[in-house]
Amino acid sequence: MSTLLLDKQAVNSLLNMEEVLVVVEEAFRTWGEGKGNMPPKAYLTVEKGDFRAMPAALTGHAGMKWVNAHPNNKSRNLPSVMAVIIYNDPETGYPLAIMDATNITAYRTGAAAAIASKYLARSDSKSLGIIGAGTQAHTQIIAHMEVFNLNSVNTFDITPGSAEKLASDLPEFPVKLCTIEEAAASDIVCTLTPSRKPAVMNDWIKEGTHINAIGADAAGKEELDPQILRRAMVVVDDIKQSTAGGEINVPIQKGIYSTNDIHGTLADLVLGKIPGRTNSQTITVFDSTGIAIEDIAVAGLMYEKAWQSGDYPMIDLV
């Protein structure tokens, strides 16, 4: 036995959104069928930031993502968030692979949102709104372009130059710069900001819009006017995580929203246990916090591809 070593460059060479969409949707299906296990994250807090251990198992897969968040890293020219996955054989526990998980995280988050859009957005959606043109915007656009025939990606960022950079990074896609109100008037809207107060107002959102609320991933964070949630059919990736730190966490704390108002989970939607959109007027929201089964499913894909290619280094780690 030996362990595959997949560094950043190797993972980037193996990542393909079409394949990631398949395995992430399958992960939600498997988990929804009760064939998975995802214990709560373990948090380690240090002076300058924190770390999270995110373990998960699915049929045929087991592993753990270890990811930090150090907000002041930009001043040191380092990413704020870096992640490593240890991917194991569930039958023996053997560590089959060690891999960079920074781009796996971006890809699985884009894929989960596009899967939610597939079930919740109008199937004739033509425009994608991007609010927050940082790293995560790339994979949201790539994933949605796989699922929808979009003719316009309406992009806004509060930082001058960010939307321009995104457009120049993705010349193959119809990225257009616009105001936040114009981005919010798109058929599908992705909010990708670190906001701690509502940035997207209720009266900007037209009937029939689907929103992927991605930015809120910790207590106190919110991007949407809570009145949007009250009008909308809300689907979450994980009820506990969303309640604790997703888009709904602040409205729940304030008593404006309740877990009883949640329509259901993405797993239930994929399995057909709950209905998706039934008319063209409903506003739908996917509250994404990011869950470990997504990471482990993509890690499994990376391992299989790397193993079959025979092109990546193996080490006698343990």
Added chain:
Amino acid sequence: MSTLLLDKQAVNSLLNMEEVLVVVEEAFRTWGEGKGNMPPKAYLTVEKGDFRAMPAALTGHAGMKWVNAHPNNKSRNLPSVMAVIIYNDPETGYPLAIMDATNITAYRTGAAAAIASKYLARSDSKSLGIIGAGTQAHTQIIAHMEVFNLNSVNTFDITPGSAEKLASDLPEFPVKLCTIEEAAASDIVCTLTPSRKPAVMNDWIKEGTHINAIGADAAGKEELDPQILRRAMVVVDDIKQSTAGGEINVPIQKGIYSTNDIHGTLADLVLGKIPGRTNSQTITVFDSTGIAIEDIAVAGLMYEKAWQSGDYPMIDLV
């Protein structure tokens, strides 16, 4: 930046018990002073075994051990327990090293017990009793030989040939085969079995003995006649873990022992917050469950030594 890669062979070449004893004692001191953080382990259960994420931070160190337990692995010619540590810079979260942690676990466990013996056993102890001559016995012997002038290591194992193998593996030490009663009559006794019922009886233990109870590391496991605990001054590595799965867990469940009976923690002992042995008659017990600060302290030592030598591979992992 790049990440040091330390495989099994590299870690074995760097491990030195004299140094491990220093950093593990320092870890208990730092943690006891409140300069550390060790959140509860996260458990991931799969059909054939389980995995544990063990995160910890100490001044200057952060990281996480990911360790499996798959009892049926022997039939596949694989170890039941394999472990990997991701060692991070607490200032930035950067993964400074990925390393095999299987032997780190054995060394830190041996070191913690020998440190407990240093504070709790009679300083003129001459004999070490080993009950259970498996992998863990090696590092218990090596660690105790660093701290004490022992003239005899009295070894018993229930499996024929195990004690003989230990003696032939360690020809430099005075390993002698004996009965379990003779091993239990040593000055310092280490119990290293997977027992789920008392294996060491109360009337075998003479006054003034120090016992390191290492084997019990999960609910339902116990090695000592609970009457020994009632006679003894009991020190634990972590009150919560020992109560949940250490040597005291079954007696506590049965109402024979109480957390109020615990003398204190090894950290308190190292810091002088509680007294150690005060006479030559007291029976003392160290209940070791194995804690993440021990692993991270040794990982820090491995990283420093490997970095300074410049002899180990670095990769652009993240």
